[in-house]
Amino acid sequence: MKDWLDEVNWNAEGLVPAIAQDYRTGRVLMMAWMNREALALTAAEQRAIYWSRSRGKLWRKGEESGHVQKLHELRLDCDADVVILQVEQLGGIACHTGRESCFYRVLENGVWRVVDPVLKDPHAIYHAGHTHE
Amino acid sequence: MKDWLDEVNWNAEGLVPAIAQDYRTGRVLMMAWMNREALALTAAEQRAIYWSRSRGKLWRKGEESGHVQKLHELRLDCDADVVILQVEQLGGIACHTGRESCFYRVLENGVWRVVDPVLKDPHAIYHAGHTHE
Numbered sequence: 197m198k199d200w201l202d203e204v205n206w207n208a209e210g211l212v213p214a215i216a217q218d219y220r221t222g223r224v225l226m227m228a229w230m231n232r233e234a235l236a237l238t239a240a241e242q243r244a245i246y247w248s249r250s251r252g253k254l255w256r257k258g259e260e261s262g263h264v265q266k267l268h269e270l271r272l273d274c275d276a277d278v279v280i281l282q283v284e285q286l287g288g289i290a291c292h293t294g295r296e297s298c299f300y301r302v303l304e305n306g307v308w309r310v311v312d313p314v315l316k317d318p319h320a321i322y323h324a325g326h327t328h329e
Numbered sequence: 330m331k332d333w334l335d336e337v338n339w340n341a342e343g344l345v346p347a348i349a350q351d352y353r354t355g356r357v358l359m360m361a362w363m364n365r366e367a368l369a370l371t372a373a374e375q376r377a378i379y380w381s382r383s384r385g386k387l388w389r390k391g392e393e394s395g396h397v398q399k400l401h402e403l404r405l406d407c408d409a410d411v412v413i414l415q416v417e418q419l420g421g422i423a424c425h426t427g428r429e430s431c432f433y434r435v436l437e438n439g440v441w442r443v444v445d446p447v448l449k450d451p452h453a454i455y456h457a458g459h460t461h462e
Contacts, residue, residue, distance in 0.1 A: 222355025
């Protein structure tokens with residue numbers, strides 16, 4: 197039997213975009229990337245584990261902030277090159293800026309306007325010296 | 330004043346991932362890519378216009394199928410490298426397989442299982458010789 201991970205069309209860097217969506221409200225919280233190991237671990241541990249391209253290593257979402265994303269459902273798209281995760285966002289904050297969602301800027305009259313509040317000071321979320329998980 | 334398009338962090342290929350979400354139900358319909366021209370046209374024409382990487386040209390979603398995505402809101406994420414579109418999906422079908430959403434497969438016990446129905450035969454959506462817009 198073909199492994200479900202083999203059915204994913206990984207890009208040239210061996211990655212696939214992963215969209216995280218609140219399983220209750222449907223709000224899209226963030227988009228990050230996964231390599232094969234990250235996706236395998238996400239399914240095995242039932243929590244979102246991404247591949248950090250900037251740091252070049254696995255990113256266990258919430259490892260520092262506590263803002264773990266518990267997995268409720270995992271889907272693959274028609275081209276098998278994007279996955280979507282239905283998650284329970286612990287702490288109600290997905291973004292490193294302290295907001296619920298990373299998509300907090302709306303285009304209005306040719307300007308990206310911030311429309312969502314900061315729910316928690318990022319300095320209170322992360323230790324000194326970190327600006328992003 | 331800096332152009333809003335300049336604030337987007339385009340990748341090495343000059344593209345940005347674009348997530349389309351049903352503005353009423355919150356269902357994520359698809360993820361595709363946009364270059365600068367596609368994003369500018371999307372905002373100008375208030376409908377989703379992507380960049381087709383496979384065909385190497387602009388892809389006016391719905392140009393053949395009639396399944397136009399009318400734009401209701403456009404957002405940018407914290408890293409400015411992903412956009413999300415709240416859309417009205419004309420015809421109720423976003424996927425070239427004739428389904429509402431491209432994310433119609435769920436991981437269950439190590440298998441990607443198709444869980445969403447085909448709403449319209451793809452051959453009735455597209456002219457002969459086309460399998461994808």
